[in-house]
Amino acid sequence: MKETVDGRKVRLGPDDALALLAGIDTLVAARGKKVETFDLAADRPTDAELLARMIGPTGNLRAPTARVGRTLVVGYNEDAYRAVLGG
Numbered sequence: 001m002k003e004t005v006d007g008r009k010v011r012l013g014p015d016d017a018l019a020l021l022a023g024i025d026t027l028v029a030a031r032g033k034k035v036e037t038f039d040l041a042a043d044r045p046t047d048a049e050l051l052a053r054m055i056g057p058t059g060n061l062r063a064p065t066a067r068v069g070r071t072l073v074v075g076y077n078e079d080a081y082r083a084v085l086g087g
Helices: 014-019 047-054 078-085
Strands: 026-031 034-039 065-068 071-074
Touching (some): 014 047, 026 047, 026 078, 034 047, 065 078, 071 078
Antiparallel strands (some): 026 034, 065 071
């Protein structure tokens, strides 16, 4: 299933961000050149730690956010997207 959400029209807050993690094994959080990868299946951080990486200064989910299989990528870093997408 492919779903696109226009972030300018739909805002996802902390509860929505955590709900996106259902069925996710790996979270890749990018902020500029800093990229953090979390293995949620083996060693899931606290919700507060995850939200610190997923929520932006507006209090909403950071953009872009993409689910690729069982991986969720939050924020933008070209190298991170290349690694996840295999490009």
